[in-house]
Structures are given as C-alpha cells and as structure tokens.
Amino acid sequence: MSTDAPLLDVRGLVQEFEVRAQGGVKSGIVQAVSDVSFTLAKGETLGLVGETGSGKSTLARAILQAPRPKAGEVLFEGTDLVKLRGRELLRARRQMQMVFQDPFGSLDPKWSVTRIVEEPLIAFRTAARGERRRQVNEALDRVGLDPARYADRRPRSLSGGQAQRVAIARALALDPALIIYDEAVSSLDVLIRAQVLNLLERLRAEMSLTYLFIAHDLALVKQVSDRVAVMYLGKLVEIGPAESLYREPLHPYTVALLASIPNPDPTAPRAPVTNTIRGEPPSPIDPPSGCRFRTRCPRAQDVCASEEPPLRKLADGHLAACHFPVGGRESNQTAPALAGGAPHDAAASDRHA
Amino acid sequence: MANLPSDLVVAGVAPSVDEAAAAKAGGRWRGSVGVIVPGVMVLFIIGLCFIWPIIGPVPPPTGGSILNASLPAFSPGHFLGTDPVGNDEWSRILYGGRASLEIAFAVQGIGMLLGGLLGAVAAYLGGWRDATIMRLLDVVIAFPAFVLAVAIAQGLGPSEVHTIWALCFFSVPAFARISRAATLRVREQTFITAARLSGTRFPRMLLGHIAPNILPQLVTFGLLGIGITMILEGALSFVGLGVPPPAPSWGNMIAQGQSTLSADPRYVLLPSAALFITVVSFNLLGDGLRARWSNQ
Amino acid sequence: MSGALLEVTDLRVDFRGGGQVLRAVDQLTYSVRRGQTVAVIGESGSGKTVSSRAIMGLLPPTAKVTGSIRFDDVEMVGLAEKTMRSHRGRGVAMVFQDPTRSLNPTMRIGGQIREAIQTHEKTPRATAHDRALELLELVRLPAAKERLEQYPHQLSGGMRQRVMIAIALAASPKLLIADEATTALDVTTQAQIMELLRDLQQRLGMALIMISHDLGLAASFADEVVVMYAGRLENASHAPLAAVPGQPPNLALREPGCPFTPRCPSATDQCRQHMPAFEEHEPEHMWACWHPCEEGVAR
Numbered sequence: 001m002s003t004d005a006p007l008l009d010v011r012g013l014v015q016e017f018e019v020r021a022q023g024g025v026k027s028g029i030v031q032a033v034s035d036v037s038f039t040l041a042k043g044e045t046l047g048l049v050g051e052t053g054s055g056k057s058t059l060a061r062a063i064l065q066a067p068r069p070k071a072g073e074v075l076f077e078g079t080d081l082v083k084l085r086g087r088e089l090l091r092a093r094r095q096m097q098m099v100f101q102d103p104f105g106s107l108d109p110k111w112s113v114t115r116i117v118e119e120p121l122i123a124f125r126t127a128a129r130g131e132r133r134r135q136v137n138e139a140l141d142r143v144g145l146d147p148a149r150y151a152d153r154r155p156r157s158l159s160g161g162q163a164q165r166v167a168i169a170r171a172l173a174l175d176p177a178l179i180i181y182d183e184a185v186s187s188l189d190v191l192i193r194a195q196v197l198n199l200l201e202r203l204r205a206e207m208s209l210t211y212l213f214i215a216h217d218l219a220l221v222k223q224v225s226d227r228v229a230v231m232y233l234g235k236l237v238e239i240g241p242a243e244s245l246y247r248e249p250l251h252p253y254t255v256a257l258l259a260s261i262p263n264p265d266p267t268a269p270r271a272p273v274t275n276t277i278r279g280e281p282p283s284p285i286d287p288p289s290g291c292r293f294r295t296r297c298p299r300a301q302d303v304c305a306s307e308e309p310p311l312r313k314l315a316d317g318h319l320a321a322c323h324f325p326v327g328g329r330e331s332n333q334t335a336p337a338l339a340g341g342a343p344h345d346a347a348a349s350d351r352h353a
Numbered sequence: 354m355a356n357l358p359s360d361l362v363v364a365g366v367a368p369s370v371d372e373a374a375a376a377k378a379g380g381r382w383r384g385s386v387g388v389i390v391p392g393v394m395v396l397f398i399i400g401l402c403f404i405w406p407i408i409g410p411v412p413p414p415t416g417g418s419i420l421n422a423s424l425p426a427f428s429p430g431h432f433l434g435t436d437p438v439g440n441d442e443w444s445r446i447l448y449g450g451r452a453s454l455e456i457a458f459a460v461q462g463i464g465m466l467l468g469g470l471l472g473a474v475a476a477y478l479g480g481w482r483d484a485t486i487m488r489l490l491d492v493v494i495a496f497p498a499f500v501l502a503v504a505i506a507q508g509l510g511p512s513e514v515h516t517i518w519a520l521c522f523f524s525v526p527a528f529a530r531i532s533r534a535a536t537l538r539v540r541e542q543t544f545i546t547a548a549r550l551s552g553t554r555f556p557r558m559l560l561g562h563i564a565p566n567i568l569p570q571l572v573t574f575g576l577l578g579i580g581i582t583m584i585l586e587g588a589l590s591f592v593g594l595g596v597p598p599p600a601p602s603w604g605n606m607i608a609q610g611q612s613t614l615s616a617d618p619r620y621v622l623l624p625s626a627a628l629f630i631t632v633v634s635f636n637l638l639g640d641g642l643r644a645r646w647s648n649q
Numbered sequence: 650m651s652g653a654l655l656e657v658t659d660l661r662v663d664f665r666g667g668g669q670v671l672r673a674v675d676q677l678t679y680s681v682r683r684g685q686t687v688a689v690i691g692e693s694g695s696g697k698t699v700s701s702r703a704i705m706g707l708l709p710p711t712a713k714v715t716g717s718i719r720f721d722d723v724e725m726v727g728l729a730e731k732t733m734r735s736h737r738g739r740g741v742a743m744v745f746q747d748p749t750r751s752l753n754p755t756m757r758i759g760g761q762i763r764e765a766i767q768t769h770e771k772t773p774r775a776t777a778h779d780r781a782l783e784l785l786e787l788v789r790l791p792a793a794k795e796r797l798e799q800y801p802h803q804l805s806g807g808m809r810q811r812v813m814i815a816i817a818l819a820a821s822p823k824l825l826i827a828d829e830a831t832t833a834l835d836v837t838t839q840a841q842i843m844e845l846l847r848d849l850q851q852r853l854g855m856a857l858i859m860i861s862h863d864l865g866l867a868a869s870f871a872d873e874v875v876v877m878y879a880g881r882l883e884n885a886s887h888a889p890l891a892a893v894p895g896q897p898p899n900l901a902l903r904e905p906g907c908p909f910t911p912r913c914p915s916a917t918d919q920c921r922q923h924m925p926a927f928e929e930h931e932p933e934h935m936w937a938c939w940h941p942c943e944e945g946v947a948r
Contacts, residue, residue, distance in 0.1 A: 051835035052806070064550060090552055098550055105543040110565040123552030170551065189692045190862060191912075216836060219865070260840035262869035273840035279791065280805050281835075 007210050008040035013072035015062045028285040032058040034234040045211040047225030049218055053284050054231040056214045060180045064096055065089060094124060097171035101183035103163035107155040114151045117170045139169040144199060161192035180212040197224060218257050222246055230254050233284060233292040240318030248327045250320035252297045299324045387641035394634040402450035412441045414448040415599045446627055449601035457582040460520040461575045468528025469571050473563050476536035490526040498522045506594040513596050516589060520582055531574050535567035569646040576639030580632030603628045653680040654856050655824055660716040662699050673699040675880040686857040688867030691877035697860050701826050705743055706733040739769050742817035746829040748809035752801040758812055759797030765819035784815040789845060807838035824856045843870055879908035883937055915940040
C-alpha cells in the first residue's frame with residue numbers, strides 16, 4: 001500500500017436512531033454505530049462484513065453524511081465531511097458514490113437509463129447537453145451496456161444484473177475517487193454476480209478507484225478485498241489483511257462467521273457451528289455491557305462483561321477487539337479452548353463462490 | 354410480465370419475461386378493457402356536454418317561452434320535452450352537465466395541484482414543516498364546510514365560481530393527505546437516496562422524482578372524486594349555493610325538480626340519470642386506471 | 650429403485666396464460682430414499698421451486714402437471730385435493746423461505762403450532778399444547794414455554810424459522826422440503842438452522858429435500874445434488890460451476906436444443922438443434938450434455 005495519507009480516515013464514528021413506539025412516544029435509542037475508526041488507502045478495496053444489525057450499512061451512509069453522524073470525524077482527503085454544509089458538502093459528494101443492494105429500488109422506475117445516468121452530471125452542471133450525453137454513453141460502455149440498445153429503456157425492462165450495471169454507470173459518471181458497494185451483488189443470481197464482480201475489478205484498475213465493499217457473505221468479501229473489517233452490533237471487532245483474517249482470525253466472532261461458511265468439499269471435516277457461537281443476537285437498543293459479543297461467545301469471562309476490549313494490534317496490520325483473542329501475539333491468554341479447531345480452508349470455497 | 358397469469362406472478366413462481374418478448378406476443382393491451390370502455394364513455398359525455406351544443410342543433414337552455422311550458426317527451430323540436438318555464442329539457446341536461454363538469458374539473462384540478470403540492474412538500478421536508486402544513490389543513494377539514502357554503506351564498510351571492518371555492522375546502526385537504534401518504538412511501542425508496550447522493554436538489558427532486566411517481570395515485574383519486582364533487586354541488590344547490598338558476602346544473606335541476614316530483618318525476622329523473630351515468634363512468638375509469646397502473 | 654420414499658419420474662409442469670405455454674419443469678427425474686438429503690439447486694427460473702410445489706400439490710390451477718410423483722408408493726399426480734390435504738403435513742411437509750410471511754402475525758406462536766397439530770388429528774387442547782412445547786424444544790428454541798405465548802414479531806428471524814420447522818414437524822412427516830429455508834437468514838443463523846435440520850433428520854429418520862441457489866450450502870449438507878437449469882435436470886452429483894456469461898433463458902420462448910447453448914463455452918450446432926438426454930455416464934453420476942467438461946474444465 002502507498003505511504004501517502006489515507007483517502008478516507010474515519011475516527012470515532014457514532015450513529016444513533018430513535019425508536020418510537022405507537023403514537024410517536026420515544027421508546028429507545030438504537031446504537032447503530034458505536035465509536036468506529038478505520039482508514040482506507042487510495043486504490044485499495046476494504047471489505048466490510050457483518051450480519052443484520054451489525055451497523056455496516058448505517059456506517060456507509062454515515063460516511064456519506066446521509067444522514068450526518070451523531071459524533072466522530074470523517075476525513076476525506078484531509079477534509080472533515082462532518083463539518084461541511086450546503087454547497088461544500090455537495091462538492092465533496094462528487095468524490096464519493098454508492099451502489100445499493102436492490103438494483104431496481106435504486107433506479108427511478110419512471111426514468112430512462114440515460115436520464116438516470118445523466119442525473120449526477122445535471123446536478124453538478126458539469127457540461128452542456130451534448131457533452132453530457134457523450135459522457136453517459138461512455139459510462140454505459142464502461143459497464144458493458146451497449147448505449148444503442150439500452151439508452152432509452154426503463155428499469156422494468158432490465159434484468160437484475162443490467163439494472164445494477166446502470167447503477168454502477170451512474171456512480172461512475174462524475175469520476176469519483178471512492179465507491180461504496182452496499183450489498184451490491186447480494187440480490188443477483190450467482191452467475192450474474194460473478195460477471196459483475198469481474199466488472200468491478202476491471203473498473204477499479206482502469207479508473208484508479210477505491211472501494212468499500214459491504215456484504216454479509218464472507219466468501220464473497222474475500223474474493224474482492226485487500227483488507228477486511230468485521231462488525232458486530234455497531235462495533236468494529238476485527239480488521240486486517242484479507243489473507244491473514246481468513247487464515248488466522250483473531251476475534252471469536254470472526255471464527256464463528258468463518259465456521260458458518262458452507263464447505264462444498266464433501267471430504268472436509270464438518271466442524272459444528274454451535275461450538276463457535278450460541279444463542280440469538282441481542283437487542284441493539286440495549287446491547288450487552290463490556291464486550292457486545294460476550295453473550296454468544298464461548299470464550300467469555302467475567303472481565304468481558306465489565307471492561308470493553310479496545311481494538312488493538314495483534315499481528316501485522318491486523319487488529320482485534322477481544323480480551324481473549326484466538327491467536328495473535330497475546331494468544332497465550334488463559335481461556336477455554338475453542339472447540340472445533342481452526343476454520344477449514346476458506347481458499348477452497350472461493351473457487352466455488 | 355404483461356401476459357403471464359397474475360396468480361403465477363403473485364406465487365413468485367414465474368420467471369421474469371423480457372418486455373420486448375411480451376410486447377411482441379401482443380399481450381400489452383389485453384388487460385385494458387377496463388380502461389378503454391369507461392374512457393370512451395367519459396370522452397363521449399364530455400363531447401356531448403361541451404362540444405355538441407356549439408356545433409349541433411341545441412336550443413338555448415334559458416329564455417324559453419311560457420307558452421311551451423311542460424311539454425311532454427318527444428314533442429316536436431323538444432325530444433325530452435320542456436320544463437315548467439318552457440326551456441328545452443335536453444338542452445338543460447347538456448348545459449347543466451357542462452356546468453357540473455366544469456365545477457368538478459376545477460375543484461379536482463385545484464385540489465390536485467394545490468393539495469398535491471402541499472402534501473408532497475410536507476412529506477418530503479418532514480419535521481416541523483410537515484406538522485405545520487398538516488395542522489393547518491386539519492383546521493380546514495374541521496371547518497363546517499356547509500356552514501361556510503351557506504355564508505358564502507348569503508354574503509357573496511351564489512355563482513359557479515363561489516361554488517368552486519367552497520368545494521375546494523373539501524378537495525385540497527383530501528388531496529394533500531393522499532399526496533403526503535404517497536410521497537412518504539416514495540421517499541423511502543432507495544432511488545431517492547441515490548438522487549440525493551447524486552447532488553439533486555429539492556425542486557428537481559420534487560418535480561422529477563416525486564411528482565411522476567405519485568401522479569398515478571393523484572389522478573385516480575381525482576377521477577373517483579369527480580363524481581363526489583358533482584353530487585356535493587347538487588347538495589349545495591339545496592342550501593342555496595351552487596349554480597344559480599335559471600342557468601342549469603344537474604344539481605340545481607334536481608333541487609328544483611323536487612317541487613314537482615309527484616306530478617312530473619321527469620325533471621328529477623333525467624338529471625339524476627345523467628349524473629348517475631357520468632359518476633359511474635368516471636369511477637370505472639378511475640378504477641381501471643388504478644388497476645392498470647398498479648400492475649406495472 | 651424400489652423402496653425409495655419419493656420417486657419423481659418424467660415430471661413436466663406447464664403453465665398456460667396469455668395464449669402461451671410456459672414449460673417450467675421438463676422431464677425431471679430423481680428419487681429420495683428414506684433418511685436421505687437431496688439438494689435441488691439452480692438459478693431463479695430453473696424450476697426448482699415449481700417442482701417442489703408440485704410434490705406438495707401447491708401449484709395454481711393454471712398449472713398442468715404430467716409425469717409421475719410417487720410418494721411412499723402412492724401416486725401423487727392427479728390426486729384429489731381432499732386426499733392431497735391429508736397427505737400434506739403428514740407425509741410431506743414444507744418450510745418456506747420467509748418466516749415473516751408464513752406466520753400469522755395476529756396469532757400467538759402456541760396457537761399456530763396447535764393449529765398444525767389439530768389439523769391432522771383430533772387432539773384435546775391440553776395435549777396439543779404439550780406437544781407444541783415438545784416441538785419447540787425439539788427445534789431448540791430457547792425459553793420455549795414463554796415463546797408459546799408470544800407473537801411472531803417478538804421473535805428474531807432465526808427463531809421464527811425454528812417455529813416454522815416445528816410447525817412442519819407437527820404431524821411427523823417422512824419428508825421435509827426446505828425451500829430456500831435459510832436464504833433470508835444471516836450466515837451464522839443459517840449455519841445453526843442447517844445443523845438443526847441435520848440433527849432432526851438423524852433423530853427422526855426423516856428425508857430432506859433442500860432447495861437452494863447456493864451450491865456451496867447444498868454440497869456441504871446434501872448426500873446428493875440435483876442441478877436444474879431452465880426446468881431441466883442438467884447434473885446430479887457434486888460439481889462446481891464457474892462464472893458464466895449471459896442471462897437465464899426465457900422459458901416462454903424455447904429453442905429445440907439444449908437451453909444452455911447461448912452461455913456454454915463448448916456449444917456446437919449439435920447443441921443448438923438437439924436436446925441431449927439425461928443419462929448415467931459414470932457410476933452414480935448423470936448428466937445431459939453433448940460436450941461435457943473434463944477434469945472440471947470446459948473443452
């Protein structure tokens with residue numbers, strides 16, 4: 001990775017939502033993102049993994065200030081986005097774009113493909129009509145859609161994969177530096193998914209893009225990411241190089257996630273997932289004290305309830321927030337042995353993913 | 354999806370079919386009987402009331418001679434007969450329809466534009482702006498509109514224009530509610546977030562994204578409301594507002610006809626039948642369009 | 650293959666509508682033995698869901714089913730709805746993808762399980778209640794007793810799916826069909842539910858058909874894998890698939906040859922014109938292709 005300043009530097013990000021009961025009475029606060037910090041280097045792909053309620057989508061939107069986070073800093077090329085307002089924020093938005101999970105939901109059903117891709121160009125008044133149209137066609141070409149055939153189509157006459165390509169073309173229209181993919185391939189068929197991932201990789205190289213790739217599927221994330229971050233109930237629990245994270249996960253939750261990946265090799269030993277994680281996810285309104293994962297963790301001790309573990313470096317470029325991590329420099333902590341052993345070779349699964 | 358049985362689609366069992374193939378198979382207009390038939394009826398009625406009196410042999414609806422009073426149907430020159438003052442009944446039906454429809458279109462039109470705009474802005478901006486606009490509209494709804502109508506009739510005098518203002522008291526808040534609910538639904542869609550991230554600002558958001566997506570609901574509501582408005586206009590005639598006689602409207606014709614109901618029910622039945630047919634046609638059109646648009 | 654619990658032979662399902670015939674399932678043949686797990690996988694539109702609905706007799710009246718589905722030596726195709734209803738739940742039960750939409754939001758959990766129990770056998774309420782508790786414990790739902798009194802919205806997705814499984818097991822079926830039962834769940838919950846299903850299978854001697862688009866999931870839990878494409882059986886065994894260009898075919902506009910031709914790197918004219926037969930080319934490994942891959946690589 002380059003030694004320049006990171007493209008994105010997130011510090012202590014906090015995002016909360018009010019929950020209202022019937023009649024609008026405030027009944028609680030969901031701590032969707034709690035004190036999350038990480039950096040994103042230019043040109044890299046950071047994978048962000050988490051299950052429902054982990055806060056990964058909320059984190060993405062908070063980075064884009066949609067809506068603005070409750071606390072923390074989001075430094076994009078040195079400028080804190082949280083402090084920007086109005087026109088300045090609008091200008092900053094040119095550099096960051098997002099592709100959403102539902103390919104059809106993110107396209108206005110009444111608009112044509114051309115108009116959809118043109119929208120950011122019109123909003124930022126980048127060029128006159130003729131030049132804009134040219135840029136739209138160029139973007140469509142880039143994502144593999146022939147402008148002659150697709151320019152005037154409506155979203156309802158597109159397939160899922162095609163619709164998502166239109167969304168990607170729109171994201172590329174302003175030549176941004178950062179693109180956030182929020183479960184962008186999760187609702188696509190497996191075969192289409194692979195096509196789109198290949199496209200994303202090609203675009204990254206061609207246009208020197210930086211990606212934040214959010215997904216709940218670990219095997220998928222490993223395919224595309226240089227580094228991977230794992231979130232649980234609003235907290236960042238582990239972050240490190242993809243290879244390292246999959247080979248030697250440090251956080252028990254990461255171990256559970258890896259154990260949950262179905263292994264298509266019929267001869268591989270089937271380690272039971274129930275040894276790595278137990279019970280149901282706790283409520284995000286009232287998360288457990290100390291380490292939020294402790295209620296489901298087979299390694300939890302008393303200290304886990306009283307003290308929240310900080311995110312600390314346990315291997316090269318590899319951090320985890322755990323009092324009793326699995327492996328790493330401080331792995332000789334006394335803790336009940338994790339039954340089921342190390343996760344099976346995840347490299348086998350990405351050949352099939 | 355145009356030509357696959359809807360229960361298949363609902364069962365989630367049918368795969369998606371390319372629209373080009375569907376159009377090729379010619380299935381596109383099949384389900385539109387529900388729109389075309391009432392649509393033709395509506396156009397016919399509008400043509401009859403607005404265009405026919407100008408180009409056809411229709412005698413004036415007022416200024417009849419008392420010598421021709423109360424002629425029965427199929428009399429020479431008056432195929433529906435005349436009213437107790439000698440005006441041609443057929444002409445009164447046509448001109449009466451024009452007045453009633455003018456009022457209905459104006460009321461629904463103003464409602465859709467003003468009410469639609471207020472509701473959409475309230476829903477999109479949210480917060481105190483939403484609360485303020487909706488509370489103001491609540492005051493309007495709570496206001497006893499009939500009392501207002503009588504006050505206008507007494508104070509300003511009855512006229513077609515005054516009737517329209519009074520009826521807008523009903524239509525504007527109603528459209529605002531519909532528009533607000535529809536906008537709230539659209540606002541949650543991801544493409545709105547995407548548009549905001551693309552830099553689109555409020556005016557273009559409202560006109561480009563919100564309006565086209567809530568328009569189908571507003572239009573169907575408007576069509577269904579045409580009938581209600583015409584009936585309300587009739588009700589207002591009983592209270593003294595409404596189109597002032599001798600100019601006819603279906604409402605005031607029914608109101609006037611009640612005095613001779615037992616002697617000659619024709620003066621009530623004819624405008625009632627015309628009103629009925631028109632209301633049913635608009636309602637069927639509204640239903641048909643709603644069905645067609647929600648299938649897309 | 651006598652003695653098999655379920656034998657599907659030459660199953661064909663056609664849908665008529667808008668002047669077109671859509672063949673959703675074409676000449677499907679496979680069998681499931683008692684206690685066995687068979688995975689049926691394919692993309693959307695492959696016919697996997699339609700074929701499982703055919704086994705349960707849950708297709709809309711516009712569907713025309715031909716061929717044979719023999720369950721426990723009884724022919725299911727053409728069976729009257731009344732007989733079908735008694736066979737559903739007792740012989741074959743199904744768990745669907747979205748537990749949120751399959752559970753009645755206005756009815757307590759206990760009530761819904763009791764309803765499932767009492768549909769098949771006249772049971773006094775107290776007995777049914779006890780059995781409901783038993784079933785919830787069988788599916789390892791924590792705090793089962795309290796859950797009986799709760800409503801679906803008070804449970805998480807994983808818990809709701811356990812309730813669905815409990816309902817499916819109410820009449821002790823011999824075959825359970827899990828139609829994308831874990832697709833809507835988080836990956837750790839998915840793994841927990843799959844382990845539960847496997848455990849239940851072993852304890853109850855139940856056969857399982859799992860329908861999925863996830864080849865990895867299927868391969869890791871199933872004894873046998875059936876791959877469907879455009880309504881047809883293309884492969885039965887464990888096998889990986891690489892990224893493939895193109896779109897799934899339009900089932901209303903079928904070509905005479907192999908439906909995979911437009912996306913196949915090995916396709917020739919023969920493929921375009923003639924449909925390959927589904928045959929056993931190697932022991933226990935059947936496929937339908939004129940130019941099958943060698944060593945996992947297309948020729």
